[in-house]
Amino acid sequence: MLFRVPRRFSYSSVFVGLVIGCCFYSFFSQPSSSKLFAQSNDEEKLVVIDTFTDDDFNNETGADGFIVPNIIHFIRFEKFQLNFVDYVVLKAAMRNHRPDKFYYHTNIKNVTFEGKYWEWVKNEKDLWSRIEVKYLEAPTEIFGQKLSKGWRFFHGSDIGRIRVLMQYGGIYLDNDCFVIHSLDKYRKFECVINWDERQFLGTQTVIAHKNSRFIALWLESYKDNYHADKWYYNAGERPTTEILVKQPHLIHRVKGDFGAGTGVSMNLYTNPKFDWRPLDVIHLLMNHRSYLDKRYNLTPVFDENNIRTYEYPFGDMVRDLLDIHPATTPSSNGP
Template identity: 65%
Template sequence: MFKTIFRFIPVRRYSNSSFIAGVIFGCCLISFVNHEFHRPLFLSLLSGNDGNSNGHYETFFKNFDNETGADRFIVPNIIHFIRFDNFPLGFVDYVVLKAAMRNHKPDKFFFHTDVKNATCEGKYWDLVKKDRDLWSRIEVKYLEAPTEIFGQQLSEDFRFYHGSDIARIRVLMQYGGIYLDNDCFVIHSLDKYRKFECVVNWDEGQFLGNQVFIAHKNSRFLALYLESYKDNYYPDRWYYNGGERPTTEILFHHPHLIHRVKGNFGADTGVGSSLFTDPNYDWRRFDIIHMLMGHRYYMDPHFNETEEFDEDNIRTYRYTFGTMARQVLDLEPDFSLSP
């Protein structure tokens, strides 16, 4: 490239001042070309692991390959949880937190909540505090639950659900990192996904799953995802804006904007239901499983026997979720009293 540039520059009849000026120009040109053309664009813009440039999603990752990814981590090692209208931890929340710590070990856990003056109090928060390594990584951040999007009022019935759909996009556009629903159980390290612009579970024949997102804050998809709500929010449709519209209007046409995960995030309902019906389900083949705890009441035939899990009855629970929970809590099974 440099030979082509300099081939047309005359090399005779220069005065000393012209020669010096030419040398300076040439050195600057070489430096610019080397900087701009021999380093990936996102690396020239990044500062540290997570970058410091917002608002340039059209060009920030221009020509980035979401199939191969970067040669280093570009997504910060932060796990985000959103807890609107409810901050105390329950048993399943505690299991999820322990699994993410043991199996992935992020630098930070950010709990985003609209509960003013939220305090980490209660039985399971007390257990978290006893784990000094885990407790040292937790930060609580106040986040107002959205009531509207681009001037459109959110559904009264689905406000916190649709609000969470919106908030997770905004949180990732602010910080970058790993967003998890509160019932997503991490099984293996997620570091291999932190080299991509944006990682989304998108199974064959389905809409994207927004239970897990792993993304750089300047992800092109995140910005387009949020913009897809403009003049198109449907308050009475549960998953239209959260999953259907971004799939059909963005990913069908621009699949290169994400690193597509098929199956490894365990978002299929068949996976979640197996945790409560199959005592020997092969759960370790996934990186994450969305456990669908809010749907147990109709998926789990044994729901009435164990409506709420705790550290005592989990010892006698024969199905796969029992095995998963006991593993991260270092508990031994006790089936002597169970049917």
């Protein structure tokens, strides 16, 4: 498009004006503090796939490149402050996988990053720059069916992770999932989920393209069939028996490497010889302590002090991650 320069302006003055104008536009068009942080500089281009069919896509071999965005999603309903294990989980995902972004999905409208462990995160500029907060309404119903009052936020999180993955795609992690190795090898598949032999699927780690067929069917499976009185029916039992048993090709099946089994996780707190290193992820079971082995409950709250001398494998994991040693003097400014 051509435009005429008024005679009273020189071309040089117009050029200067355009530069200044662009600077002002750039400044004022930056996200406000409520939108939080800018995008990471090291995002990669994805292989674009809009639809998946049995004829065109194989979840055994996957795509030639990444099709799942390198975003890690956490859901935090009602509580946004971090505890020590939350910080450890975030740090492990950053160090061992390095996502482009961490999306924290919460129903808290005015988020504040308060507390010692958020301060630790802020002190790590590369980590802090990757964190964004997304508002996510905590569901009260699903397809017109009221959620359980007692389990509302737990069942709501089950639904929330499906909706988040359908909106963005990426890697969903429970707040107590410790990433041990990079998950990039799974990002070339339509949907990846832990499904052990003779077990229901494990929802603690889910990696999916936003147009995943299984994810869409999983949400649909709630229609006229939500069981408010059953803890894991809609999250694990029904999608396994009604979808995956009949159509296992809809996912890339992981057996064991996401550490979803309770019997696997309990080794972190009861078996000094347990080797966790071959796993890609392990569920720490931090939210299930009330009914677990009494030996686990001997240390009810982990922190940067007692982790230095914790004798079971979880102590080794955290000390390796944070580069701390039992004899090191604790610091209030960070590990």
